[in-house]
Amino acid sequence: MTGNYYAIVVAIDFGTTYSGYAFQFTGDYDSEDPTKKILSPQSWNDGPNKLASMKTPTCLLLDRNQDIDSFGYIAEDKYAELCMDGDNMDWYYFWRFKMHLHDTKGLKKTTMIADQTGKELPALTVFSKSIKCMKDHLMKILENKHYVPKDDEIKWVLTVPAIWDDTAKGFMREAAKMAGIPPQHLTLALEPEAASLICQYLPVEKFSVGGQITFSDAKPGTTYMIVDLGGGTADITVHEKVRNGKLKEVNRASGGPWGGTSVDSAFIALISNIVGGPMFAQFIKEDKLDYLDMLREFESVKRNVGLYTLLMTSR
Template sequence: MAHACDGRKKHEKLLVAAIDFGTTYSGYAFSFLNDYKDDPTKVHVHTKWVSGIGGLMSLKTPTVLLLNPDKTFNSFGYEAEDKFLQLVEDEEHQKYYYFRRFKMMLYEARGLKRNMMIVDANNHSMKALEVIAISINYLKNHLKKVVDNRIKGFNDDDIHWVLTVPAIWSDGSKQFMREAAEMAGIKRENLDIALEPEAASLYCMHLPVDKMHLGGNITDTMRAAPFQKGTKYMVLDVGGGTVDITVHEVVDKGKLKELDHANGGEWGGTKVDASFENFLSDILGPNTFKKFKTTCPEDYIDMIREFEAKKRTVQSNKTGKETIKIPIKLIQVYEHDSQKKFIDRLKEKKLNEKVVFRTDKLRIDVEIVKSWFNDSCCKSVDHMKRLFRNKKNSGVNTILLVGGFSECQMLQDTLKSNFSDKRIIIPEEAGLVVLKGAVLFGHNPLTIVSRIAKCSYGIRVFRDFDSEHHPESKRVQVGKKKFKCKDVFAKHVTKGQELVIGESQSEERYTPLEADQVSLVFDVYTSSEEKPLFVTDVDCTYVGQLEVEIPENLDVKDRGVVVSMIFGGTEIRVEGKVEKTGKVTKASFDFLQ
């Protein structure tokens, strides 16, 4: 479990470095302490990731990892893509490990385990923790080389690291990333976990107005000071895998609090990619499309790169047809296997008027192309509308749009048409805002003053049995005459409750069941419900255990233990204090058992 971020000397490192390990793309940023003090927005980002194929340059590099047959590191990002394609040409690729877009398994997996396996493109299995650790290690070392070229003499203890994660991730997913970073050689005490929408907020608060695109319903005051005290706004962080939504309020200069707990879903930009591929697969047949991806990987990667750029430019008000470039080999594979002309297949699918084929291009009816965005755009809008109807979010008049997929015109147009009464802020280089904000978080994590609990937290206890409220199946005898109800969820934190950073959220007193007990063992649970009854309910999850020793020489009346839950960083801390002696015991949870 992560230590709380307490803002002490560990955040006075000479350099803060942030790693954004994304679903589709990854990158890093850093800033020196002196630069941060002079100008917090002076954050350095490595933006010269270059592909050998076509000389493509981008702000981040693809989240792609290539390992040698013995599982040692070979390459990452564009270099991994290019090397793998060369191996395919030489027919040597089957021995290698090739992982692509594997981050989403941390969101999708239920009951995430430390030894969880993932499968690569060649059907090889490997521990996910090792795959992510190797990837983080590459980004860490790449960053250190860049820094070393600027200033000599930096060592590991001069750097404080920040790793970004979606706010909607579970405690287990956060712990998974933390352990992967530690496996990559980053010391626990030199590492913070930053929630992506929070990081975006922090950076935008420091950004001049001329570095933002302002649209929608805005006044002169809003234009002059978009993040003045009292401003309430929704952060829409749209990445490749997930859409992460939080609602913030500016409570003072450089200080934020959360109004609604983080939520969202897996509706990121890769949903559009999947719809595009499903469209082609439906026309050509799944077997043909699968064969094309397997036998012509260079052409497939080229097609996806082309589409990645195209999908950002599609506009909702366009009519007619949209041109999509596709590899000629895709058509050749279909015509060879089916012994049919592709244009005849379009007629067979009754698409000959909606799809026109010309050499290496498809001219597709724009309404078909727009439909590929429905899953991502519509789910985001529907979810946002539900949030705006929530009383907690009354007075929220601004939407801050960030993330790698925020540059998509279809998404922007959809938001503007559905939320014409809100002002929409799109910062310059919106895809890098989370990364730059994570650096600011590393310098000063105390800018977040409170968060909203995503779930209820509690402890498994015994209560006096009450036949009117407790089921007979929970009735147990304690001692000779006492009957108790077991598995009761003793709630400490309610889902939706405001959690002030660094403060104890609740203190409850507990006593031993038996007079001769020398310790109290507390099993801590979470629940997705506001009023959970029993820890055995389907919505409850066991998260860890706290054991507090009780001195044997204390009288029965002095053997009470006070349990506190404290939210100091991005994760929870639980403490037990013997009431009489004041001795404190802290819990250490393992979400990856």
């Protein structure tokens, strides 16, 4: 690599419920529409119900030696089978653990995270191994394209919630470093800011006068709100269009732990109340595969709830 040239840019979205990545070769970059030729793997789409997703569940399965076994849908399915056979106690299974960074006070390198059976490992180990799984997944795809980039040819971008403090952001930098991502080639991007940038290239009917117009055609002074509803957190910020295509933050991001997992928790509580807590707990323990299928089916239903449905039910 010479100067600041990178052959490829890779963005990792490490989510509470789902994670994934996208990449683009810098030679394919189009300044008029940077969204062209952004590639994202489809092989994450797995599971018995073939849940349509550009991402995979954020869950990590380690063997008894704490080595990586699998990540995502494969980890979910294998752990459920281990539970059915009663062989899960020697394994480490971490599920929806990102919110630990939001909930923990005084986060340190020595902070521990408990897996589904109560066994603890350093949080840095869990996060770094998860990032490594996505990194390795990307490298296999590039190898299939007969391209093996050098470390200094890749620009890495890791998205984080805007409401996270500097300690949590520093933690993610360290985890990425442990996963094999060179710190000098890594940039942390705030999730609502990334969303705001991509919005500039989306068609917006309000500004259209006989043709497809994008939000980038909005006049300077236009303000808009970005509501990033993730699995764990909700980030809300307001930006303003200024001259020369630039953006200004009108109000700093705010939010809290009000993401999709709070909806999941309410659903699980509802089912538990209907069938009874002890019976539902027994179902989760003895029928992991059926419980997993139920959660995936509920996820599909959540994604199909449109704005019209929400408005009608809120009246």
